[in-house]
Amino acid sequence: MLTLEAILLGLIMGVFYGLMAFGLTLIFGILKVVYFAHGESFMIGAFTYSLLALWLGVPLWLAIPSAIVVGGVVGVIVERLLIRPLYEKFGDWQAMRDEYAIIVTFGLSLFLVNLANQVFGPYPFRGPDLTDVARFEFGPLIVGGHRLAAAVLGGAVLIGAYLFIQHSFGGKQIRAVAQNRFGASIAGIDTRMVSMLVFALAGGLAALSGALLAPLFHASPDVGVLPALKSFVIVVLGGMGSPIGSLVGGLILGVLESLGALYISYTYRDTYAFAILILVLLLRPQGLFGERAREV
């Protein structure tokens, strides 16, 4: 029975992970670089939601979309200021130096965490629960009320995002740029718009994840660091640039962590993700759904 509950909780966590990984895999798809500051979109969403609700009394149905919007806007700003030079100034972006991306986004991550610390102080904020129901009981299984409601909401948005990518015109443009940036621009696609769209989408989804988890994890400046690291693992596990990979990978990681925490060791639960990352990179670097590349 505990196992079943663990799997259920793992799937729920997987939805939240998926929200973060989805946007990140798209960023990888179009840019092929690490974006270390992704966790800060999560953090921004958590703070926006919590503070709007706690300090300004904004109702939940408004606070959640606000968090998404703020996350998206920040994503666009970052793209414009820091990411655009990656591909714009230096022509053929295949020759782009990874070091710039790593250092700039790593520096950005540190900057945002410390900025949040300076502005909000290190006190954690607990955003309000989505529902007043304390817990749902399905027979012997118990799931927290907010947790389940948040997972349902997050899951719906995630499915919506996936459908957007697969079937809408914007989504197809994104996929085209991911496959071949130069070719896509020749075909008339505005690659700059696509980049902004991707960053907005990624930022918004990560912010939603942060907002949904704020009542459980409490918003604090470094709350996004660990979810970001885990979303990297999921992106690699699922295959860099593969949207379906991020969904499946998220669920898999959530369940593995949950079962591992229960049966192997709770103390080291956060290391399982990293162990999985190393294994995947060594054994099957393209992940579950990624394309096999000549060089990784």
Next chain:
Amino acid sequence: MSGSRLRTRNEFLASLLFLALVALLPIWVTSTYWQGLFVVSMYFALLAVAWNLLAGYTGQFSLAPTAFAMIGAYTTGLLAHHFGLSPLIGIPAAIVVSAVVGMGLGRVVFRLRGPYLALTTLAFAEILRHVVRNAHQITRGEFGLRVPALFDHHLAYYYLFLALLLAVQTGLYLMLRSPAGLYLQAIRDDETAAASRGVNVIVWKTVAFTISGAICGIAGALYVHFAEIASPQIGHIFETGLVLASVVIGGMGTMIGPVVGAFLVEITSEQFRAIGLNHMLFFAFMVIVIVRFFREGLWGLSMLALRPWLAQPARKRRPLGAGGS
């Protein structure tokens, strides 16, 4: 001498000059507090030089330098705490262990590039820190491990660190002048091309990881004997951030950038802390600005400005995306 070799030589000489100044500082600086600050600066300088070797000269962007410092620190710390072994055994053991782990890591990740390498090394570093924090029966976790001191006076540590830094810089210089240096930089600039020209990429990447790991390891070991306490904080991601900041601000891929950068970062950190400002905020911002606009760091900037007065050809502002020097 080719432009690049001349530059390397001049950078090395400049760094010697800087270190000579540091050697003379205690004449004026008698406060043990400030001497201690400089010791910490030298610790960071060692990490910065090691990371610069791996990233700046070999192009391997590892995010695990502080993990290796932690390995060195806990090797000597655990040997002292659990077995009562003297630092004379502990420190060499630290070098060996971190070198071996470095070699292992290098061997395992040689196929990975760019983001994948960064992520894997980050994962490695985080796992290690997590384990050290939680295995408190062995490591005493967050409370830290008490480590015996080597000397009674800060000055002794001061000159020990300085000697080590000097040795490392000299060794690095000799290596860069040798064929090994060419191979490493060839790997950085274009790995496929280097391989096609007969450079044994696997071997040289592993060598870079091994040496870098060993330097970080001994730095960590000496540091904890100085601080008399080893804690998992050494391997925290923010410390890695400071190392990166030191190298980037000072000038990546130069022989003097990391050293001066480390001193600048540490001293400025202290001043910021003294007036209650968040120093990490400032440094993170500086890193972003410098990488965005002044890729060559402060050293590169100064060289650019001083060009009319110097005999050497300037290091061209490398546009991102073009290889070569």
Next chain:
Amino acid sequence: MSTHDHMRRTGLGGLAIALLALGSGGVAAQDQEPIRVGVTLTQSPPGSVIQGTEVLRGLEIARDLFNEQGGVLDRPFELIVEDTQGIPERGRAAVEKLITSDKVVALTGEHQSSVCLAEIGLAARHNVPFINTNCWSDDIRKEGHPQVFSPNMYNSRVATAMAEVIQGLGVDSVFALAENTDWGIGQAEALDELLEQTGADIDYQYELLDREARDFTPVIQGVRGENPSLVALIMLPPAAYVALNQLNEQGVLPSEDTWLFEGGGLFSYPDFWENVREAAQYGIYFDLYHTDMALSDLGAQVREEYMQRHDGTPSRLVFQAADSLLLIKEAIANAGSTDPDAMIEWLQQAEVPGTRGTITFSDEPGPLFQQWVDTPYVTYQVTELDQKLEETTLISAPDLGVQLDQLRQPKN
């Protein structure tokens, strides 16, 4: 940027550093007029900033009160504060700076055991009196440094209080959730020992939790499986809040089958109700201060002053901080100077009326060395959401004994 700036930065960077060093050295005042007291506490993460803030407030209030009365030896007090961030190494570096650079006459303010342990060695080596403000770990006392005085709470005493209640309630199984720090582990183990000593057949287990972690669900699933009669919580915020909420989420608390005993003084934190909702009800909370507790004149003054300056009522940390500075003041006044040996000698046999009782120090080596053995504590029960301290039910207090019949349980 001009060339001149470039030259300064790189080529002459070293000289600039040296000049900076000289300048700082010179500024360190040769003028010894004020009595300089070194304060180490946490003002930025990862340590507990909330604790550090309360301690600092208490010290500042005490300093101002004492200075109004003329200070000591006709000299005012000056607090020199260093931020340790809750990291042992930083604590050590802070103490080094305070002793060698600022030349303080005494050290105090530390509120985190791990950092304390790193600091006292240095204080001892330089023979500087160290007043332990809020580090509960027994190891600090066991070190046996004559410079270290602990007027504050200690782990075995909390464990005693817990054991008292556990025995009184007739509980047969206890599950403790403790944070993996000196304090958390120390208390969990002290409780284990005490429960064994009672001889009663009590099933006791504990889990150590990472204070950086945010999801304790698997552990709590385990707690649910065990179905203990009492859950002991030995954690600090924010992990403590998260754990409590998740205990509620899984239906463990509040319940008519399970008591909650909180052993870290959690309720006195100003952001408690913001972060913990239903989970907090019917819990038994350990603390060092309750509004119904008798305060000395000094204690009352401190409380008055705190309520004037800040929102809400002062927490125990404020009183402990005030006591710390009081001890330093009395030591200097009675020793007639700031000579450390004289101060230490006097403190060892002193009887100082503090904010909540008369402070004396034991000379018994071991975990009670230079500890105020009878340091007061209270336990109270919270019965309603958003309840204020004055509305809670006092269960035990120094002059009250233990009143378990006052306890209520939820009606499920």
